[in-house]
Amino acid sequence: MFLFTNFLETIRKEINVEIPEVAPEDLILGQAGHGDISARLIRYLINSKNAAEIAEKILKRIKTLEFVSNASMTNNYLNVWIRPEHVFRALKESIDSTGMFPDVFQEPERVSVEHTSTNPTGPLHIGRARNSIIGDSLARLKKRVGYRVTTQYYVNDSGKQMMSLYFGYEKFHKNEKPTIPLLLDGYIRTYKYFEETGSEKEVEELMERYERNDSDLISKVRVVAGIMLEGISADLATIGIKIDEYTWESEFIATGETGMVMERLSEDLQEDNGARFVDIPGLRKIYLQRKNGTSLYITRDIAYHIYKFSQYDHCMVVVGEDHREHGRIMKYIMNDLLEYTKTLSFVYYAYVNLETGKMSTRKGTSIPMISVYEKLKEKSMEELQRRYGENADVNTAEKIAASSFRYHLLKFNPTKPVTFRWEDALDFNGDTAVSIMYSMARVTGILNKVSSEGATLNMVNFPETEKELLLLAYMYPYRLMDAARSDKPEIIANYAFMLSTSFTKFYEDVKISEQPPEIKNRQLETVKIFKTIIEDACEIIGIMKVEKL
């Protein structure tokens, strides 16, 4: 995965000479107030008769390590202080030779990340955007740790919602050129029409024809869906999200692959009045085929996953928490019934609510992502104009808007429901993308205005704030591994904020331009180290680089 100077492993190996059971998890990096690196030895020493003796031996070994400045034992914790020049070198050497820290090996596994996958019946709203943002960041994270990643959008072009969209166009705007507003209008009028007539018969007939693989109908629906999908892709593009592959659900009906699913599951299928189902242990009957022979959503999803497993080693899907059970069923069918040994994993997120309650497109209470983006852009533009007047840069305002929106929906654990509040979304202070971007802008400021003198670096006098910054920068590979292992891009978001805060403290504490040459030279390198790592982390979470704020 990564190649970097691993101080924790070196320390652990020394400890292992005395206590072989000590594992990587027992070592902690950067617990404020104690050592730079601490080892929880309590569980191994608490019942040991000669604990003091073992501790003494460990301390002696650790103190001989070149990169260790001091070590002590308190409350059965081994606390180790690292010489900052070694941390500095570990970072600088990696960045000088590879341009990054940590350096990464390409992994052989191909990973698919499916996200968004919303029915193309309207523009992207902020609830769905949470899905897109989590999915896109997850894909970038997996890429950073060395996987070959492809992002996927599963386009649901069958089903009632899509048929209603098509029906609305045919009924209300047939001879007009189909545009997004026109289609939306037809869609809304269709639901009104259903209410007024009390019947959805016309759409049901369309669904039936569709399921019977009526190629003329399928291609017509696809045109309409395609227009909506283009709108969604454009919305995604404004916040820096591009999806690699779009797969249309109707293809699995057209190619007969849903039929193949039934064949491959034939041993596990049971019959009920002509319909077919599998019995999932501990759950219930899951129907895969109606008695009229047509397929169901889960059948097509199985076909889709069979397709994905033919291309990828690990398939990840970002879906709303209402799909938890669906996910469990899919895993059971793919791994236990169809006996795939590849990994299927789901990332679930809770929905975004409004202070006034739930979002609903039909009730007109959902907030389009693009309107939040526009508002953010407008507000940051006002701020930029206050600072730079005529020279305020629209492009910067756009980057602020996109980054802020992404960060706002990414920084929390996806399992927590989010209540969208305009005042919070539009806040540029504190734990926000802007404060991270601000630290990057300050880096540009320093590097433009302060230059090094000579080539000598002082490697002795590190102020506390610089030591802390370097140590935090050094933590990056461990955070990446944590985040990648647990599929939690929000870990990187939290880290990026911590790192930028630490940089700002260093920046406020030390006036680099006024330092003696040899210290100034080193601190400029420290700034470049910070720059490299914060940009790396921001790339993952979708915070865009700015030169000036």
Place this chain on the structure above:
RNA sequence: GGGCGCGUGGCCAAGCAUGGAUAUGGCAACAGCCUCCUAAGCUGUAGAUCAGGGGUUCAAAUCCCCUCGCGCCCGCCA
């Protein structure tokens, strides 16, 4: 009713997988800091029965059980 998820200062979150040293941040509040590399920043003060109860353990925000509150799911829908 059953299943799953969530509950941490006034508000919003981190930490929980792998139990361990004084529970970490942000917003809001209060008191300070710009003739100085960008104050969208920094420093300090105040604020926590980690929903409640029980259990396991030398040790529980973290693991187990119960209760309460909120959310989601329980279709031959998607």
